[in-house]
Amino acid sequence: MPHGMLLVLAPDDYRIIGASANVCSWCGSGLQELAGASLDRILKAEVRSSIEQGLAQIAQARAPRYLGCFQTLHEATRFDVFAHRSGALCLLEFEAIPADIQHCCLTERFAQVTDSIAALQSAATWQEGMHIAVGELKRLIGCDSVIGVRFLADGSGHAVAEAREPDYPTYLDKRFPRSDIPEPGRRQMVLMPLHYAPELDYEPVPLMLFDPARDPRQIDLGWSVLRSMSRMCSRYYLNMGARSRLLLTLVNHGALWGFFSCQSAAPRPVIYSDRLAYQSYAAMAALLLAEKAQAEQQRDALRAKRRSAQAAAVLASTESIVDAVRLLPGRLLDTLQVSGVALYLDNQLTGAGDLPAAAMIKAMIPWLDRQDSVVATEQLPTLFAPAADYSALATGLLSVRLAKPGQYLLGFRPEWIDEVRWAGDPRKPVEIDEVTAEHRLTPRGSFDVWKEAVRGTARPWLPHEIEAMTDLQQAVILSQHAEQQRNLKFLLQQSNTELEAFAFIVSHDLQEPLHGILNFSQFLRDRTGDQLGPQERAWLDTIMKLGARMGTQIEALLQYARAGQEGLEIQSVDLHRLVRSVLDDLSVRIAETGTRVVITGTLPCLDCDPIRTAAVLENLITNAIKYNDQEVRQVEIGSIDGRVPTLYVRDNGIGIAQQHQQAIFTIFRRLHGRDDFGGGTGAGLTIARKHIERQGGRLWLESAPGQGSIFYFTLGSGPDGSADN
Numbered sequence: 001m002p003h004g005m006l007l008v009l010a011p012d013d014y015r016i017i018g019a020s021a022n023v024c025s026w027c028g029s030g031l032q033e034l035a036g037a038s039l040d041r042i043l044k045a046e047v048r049s050s051i052e053q054g055l056a057q058i059a060q061a062r063a064p065r066y067l068g069c070f071q072t073l074h075e076a077t078r079f080d081v082f083a084h085r086s087g088a089l090c091l092l093e094f095e096a097i098p099a100d101i102q103h104c105c106l107t108e109r110f111a112q113v114t115d116s117i118a119a120l121q122s123a124a125t126w127q128e129g130m131h132i133a134v135g136e137l138k139r140l141i142g143c144d145s146v147i148g149v150r151f152l153a154d155g156s157g158h159a160v161a162e163a164r165e166p167d168y169p170t171y172l173d174k175r176f177p178r179s180d181i182p183e184p185g186r187r188q189m190v191l192m193p194l195h196y197a198p199e200l201d202y203e204p205v206p207l208m209l210f211d212p213a214r215d216p217r218q219i220d221l222g223w224s225v226l227r228s229m230s231r232m233c234s235r236y237y238l239n240m241g242a243r244s245r246l247l248l249t250l251v252n253h254g255a256l257w258g259f260f261s262c263q264s265a266a267p268r269p270v271i272y273s274d275r276l277a278y279q280s281y282a283a284m285a286a287l288l289l290a291e292k293a294q295a296e297q298q299r300d301a302l303r304a305k306r307r308s309a310q311a312a313a314v315l316a317s318t319e320s321i322v323d324a325v326r327l328l329p330g331r332l333l334d335t336l337q338v339s340g341v342a343l344y345l346d347n348q349l350t351g352a353g354d355l356p357a358a359a360m361i362k363a364m365i366p367w368l369d370r371q372d373s374v375v376a377t378e379q380l381p382t383l384f385a386p387a388a389d390y391s392a393l394a395t396g397l398l399s400v401r402l403a404k405p406g407q408y409l410l411g412f413r414p415e416w417i418d419e420v421r422w423a424g425d426p427r428k429p430v431e432i433d434e435v436t437a438e439h440r441l442t443p444r445g446s447f448d449v450w451k452e453a454v455r456g457t458a459r460p461w462l463p464h465e466i467e468a469m470t471d472l473q474q475a476v477i478l479s480q481h482a483e484q485q486r487n488l489k490f491l492l493q494q495s496n497t498e499l500e501a502f503a504f505i506v507s508h509d510l511q512e513p514l515h516g517i518l519n520f521s522q523f524l525r526d527r528t529g530d531q532l533g534p535q536e537r538a539w540l541d542t543i544m545k546l547g548a549r550m551g552t553q554i555e556a557l558l559q560y561a562r563a564g565q566e567g568l569e570i571q572s573v574d575l576h577r578l579v580r581s582v583l584d585d586l587s588v589r590i591a592e593t594g595t596r597v598v599i600t601g602t603l604p605c606l607d608c609d610p611i612r613t614a615a616v617l618e619n620l621i622t623n624a625i626k627y628n629d630q631e632v633r634q635v636e637i638g639s640i641d642g643r644v645p646t647l648y649v650r651d652n653g654i655g656i657a658q659q660h661q662q663a664i665f666t667i668f669r670r671l672h673g674r675d676d677f678g679g680g681t682g683a684g685l686t687i688a689r690k691h692i693e694r695q696g697g698r699l700w701l702e703s704a705p706g707q708g709s710i711f712y713f714t715l716g717s718g719p720d721g722s723a724d725n
C-alpha cells in the first residue's frame with residue numbers, strides 16, 4: 001500500500017537488496033542508488049544502528065516487530081518502523097505518520113480503552129455486548145460506521161450490531177454469505193487480528209528486487225503491515241461505500257467468532273499506537289463476548305438439565321410409572337420450548353399443548369420404529385410426508401424411543417418462518433469477471449437487501465435440548481424396567497407360593513396312597529410269600545423298593561414345600577451354641593467317619609430362625625462329611641465379619657466343578673449315582689437355600705474338583721437392606 005515504503009534487506013549485513021517502487025517519494029533516493037547500499041544511505045547513523053539492533057533480535061518469520069518511530073535523512077516525515085523476516089530475508093517497513101494527524105497520547109488512549117472495556121463488562125448478554133462494543137469503537141476511532149458481525153454455524157456472517165453516522169449506509173441485521181470471505185481470507189483473519197487500509201481506492205505499489213535472478217513473488221508478505229489487500233477485497237468495501245477500513249477480528253480459542261468492521265466514507269489514517277489500543281480492545285471483547293455467549297448457552301443447558309432431572313426424580317419416586325409418565329407431557333412443554341408434547345405408550349396417546357391429529361401421530365409410529373432411537377429434525381415433512389398437512393404444528397420433531405419400539409415421547413415445533421436479509425443475492429456471491437473472462441472472484445456489486453423467507457423449517461433443536469430429552473428417555477426407560485421387574489417379582493412370588501401350596505397338597509395327599517401300596521405289598525409278601533415264584537418275589541421287592549424311594553422323595557418335596565409355607569420364628573440366636581448342638585446331633589456320623597471338625601473363632605449372635613438355620617447347618621456339614629474321599633476328612637465352620645456376618649462351612653472333599661455349581665441347587669439334582677457317597681435325595685441344598693433366602697440371606701459356594709468346597713451363607717440383610725457384604 002502506498003502509505004509507506006518497504007525495504008528488503010540481506011540477512012547478514014542488512015544491505016538493501018529490494019524496495020517498494022515508491023521509495024524515492026519517501027526518502028529521496030532512487031531505486032538505482034539504493035541497490036546494494038547500506039541503511040546509511042537513507043538513515044542517520046544512530047537511527048541505523050538502533051534499527052539494526054532491532055533487526056538482529058528478529059529470529060524467524062512471524063508478526064512484524066515494532067522498532068520505533070524514526071525519520072529518514074530526506075525530510076521531516078516520521079515513520080513507524082516494523083521489521084520481520086520472510087524466509088532468509090529481512091523486511092523493513094516504514095509506515096508514514098501523516099503530519100496533520102490528530103491523536104491523543106498513548107496513556108490517554110489506553111485510559112479510554114480501559115473505560116470501554118468496563119462498559120463492555122456490564123453487558124448482560126453477548127448481543128448487548130456487541131451493541132456496546134460497536135458504539136465504543138466508533139467513539140474511540142471516530143470513523144463513520146462500525147459493524148459487529150458474528151459468524152454463524154454455516155460460515156455466513158450476521159451483522160448483529162451497528163453504530164454509524166446517519167448518512168452512512170446501514171448493514172444492520174444483514175447476512176453475508178460464507179463465500180464473501182474466501183477461505184484464505186478467513187485464515188488470514190485468524191492469524192492477524194487487525195487489517196488496516198487508510199485508503200481503499202489506491203494504486204498498489206510494486207516491490208522490486210535488484211538482483212534480476214530473484215523473483216519478488218517468492219517473498220511472503222503474509223505478515224507485512226503495508227501489504228496490499230486483494231483487489232476483490234478493496235472493491236468489495238468500496239462497493240459498500242467505504243474509502244477506508246479497519247478490521248478487528250474476534251477470535252476465540254483459535255476459531256473465528258466474528259469481527260468489527262470500522263469504515264469511513266473518506267480516507268482515514270489511524271496511527272499504529274491507536275491501532276494497537278483498538279486491537280487490545282477487540283481481543284478483550286472477543287474473550288468477553290465469546291465467554292458470555294458460552295455462559296448463556298451453558299445456563300440454558302443447565303436449566304433444561306435441571307428440569308429434566310426434576311421430571312426424572314418424579315418418575316423415580318412414583319409407584320406407578322404409567323401415571324408419572326402420563327404427567328410428563330405437561331412438564332416438558334416449557335422445558336423443551338416446544339409447542340406440543342405427546343406420549344405414545346401401549347397404543348395410547350397422551351399429550352399436552354398444540355398437537356397434530358392423533359391419527360397422524362399414530363401413523364408416524366411405525367416410521368419411527370424404523371429410525372434411530374432419537375430423532376431430531378427441523379424438517380419433519382421432508383422425512384415423513386403426512387406431516388406436511390400439519391406444518392403449523394409439527395414441522396420440527398424431537399422424538400425418543402422408550403423401553404421398546406412403539407413407545408415414544410415426542411416434542412413438536414411449528415414452522416418458523418425465518419426471514420434472512422442477505423446483503424445482496426446470496427446465490428451470486430461469486431461473479432465471474434466478464435471483462436477479462438477470467439474465473440476470478442469479483443466483489444459483490446450491490447448490497448441491496450435480498451430477502452429470503454426460509455420456509456418448511458422449525459427452530460433448530462439445540463444440543464442441550466436433545467440432551468435433556470435423552471436424559472429423560474433414560475429415566476423413563478429405567479423406571480419402566482424397574483416397574484417391569486417389580487411386576488415380574490410379584491408374579492414370580494405369586495406363582496411360587498401357588499406352586500408350593502400345590503406341591504404341599506400333592507405330596508401330602510400322595511403319602512397316604514403310597515403308604516397303602518407299601519403296606520399291601522408287605523402283606524402280599526408276608527402272606528403269600530411261599531406261593532410266589534422267585535421272579536414274582538423279585539418283582540414285589542422292586543415295587544417295595546421303588547415305593548420306598550418315592551416315599552423319601554415325597555417327604556423331601558413336602559419338606560421343601562413346608563420350607564416356603566411355614567412362618568419364621570426370628571429371634572436372637574447364638575450361632576456358636578447352635579453349631580455345637582448340630583455337631584452333637586451328628587456326633588455318631590462324625591465319629592464313624594473319623595472326621596475332624598473345628599469351629600474357628602467364636603461365631604456371632606444373630607437374629608434368625610434357629611430351627612431353619614440348624615437345618616441348613618446340618619445339611620452343609622453332612623454334605624461336607626459325605627462328599628469326601630480323603631483319608632482324614634476335615635470340616636471347618638467359621639464366620640467372616642462384615643456389614644452382614646458371613647458363615648461358612650469348609651471341607652477338604654471332592655469339590656464341585658464350576659459348571660455344576662448352579663445345578664446343585666436344583667431340587668432332586670445329584671451329581672453322582674443314586675447310591676454313591678451314601679446316597680441322598682438331591683433336595684438338601686434346595687431346601688437349605690430356601691431357608692436362607694426366606695431369612696433375607698444368600699447361600700453360595702466356592703469350589704473346584706479335588707480342592708474341597710466352601711459353602712457361605714448370610715442371614716438377614718444389612719442395615720441398609722442389602723443382603724450382600
Ligand code: ADP
Binds near residue numbers: 686
Ligand atoms: P444330596 O446330598 O441329598 O444329594 P444336596 O442338595 O445336599 O443333595 O446336594 C446336591 C448335590 O451337590 C450332591 O448330590 C453332591 O453331588 C453335591 N454336593 C453337595 N455338597 C457337596 C460338597 N460339600 N462337596 C461336593 N459335592 C457336594
